[in-house]
Amino acid sequence: MRIGRLSTILKNNLEFVVPGILIVVIVYGGGFGVYLAEHDHPGANIIRFDDAIWFAVVTITTVGYGDYYPVTEVGRIITVFIMFSGIGIVVSVLGLLSQRRLQKVEARFSKKIEVQPRLGDDMKKNIKNKIEVIDTINDEDFDTLLIKIKGLRRTLLEESKTSYRCTRCGNFYRSKPKFCSNCGLDL
Secondary structure, three states, X not given: OHHHHHHHHHHHOHHHHHHHHHHHHHHHHHHHHHHHHXXXXXXXXXXXXXXXXXXXXXXXXXXXXXXXXXXXXXXXXXXXXXXXXXXXXXXXXXXXXXXXXXXHHHHHHHHHOOOOOOOOHHHHHHHHHHHHOHHHOOHHHHHHHHHHHHHHHHHHHHHHHOOEEOOOOOOEEOOOOOEOOOOOOEO
């Protein structure tokens, strides 16, 4: 049962699994490469494999304590690769986190604001249909069309009159918000 849950979690978070695997591969691969380049060199301070792994972890996380550092050219080239890999992975993971957060906020926002048909939408459609065939309508239908247009105008004017005003700064709002976007007053 736990393996099934782990599998589900991994499938749902695949965009984070790949950078995690990359981090492990780069830490062990880079650490092993630095170890091979440094361990026999005179004056090197990375002489054990666990020192090389510690160095790779500190380097990929961009901490860089300075307790271990490469002295050979090959070790420094591998270190540059580890540094840029760490920066790239951190940036990509932060981008994924912010994208996921934005998607959650957008989903929550779209659930709160459901598209409601406005009062005059049906009337607008009816008027558009009549205007499309305006050259074929008789006088009675034309008078009805004028009445509908005037009614639509009144409806739209009524909708536009419904507004709310912040008592502190005077901002106008068409729908009543919880807070004023300008001064933060609780409306």
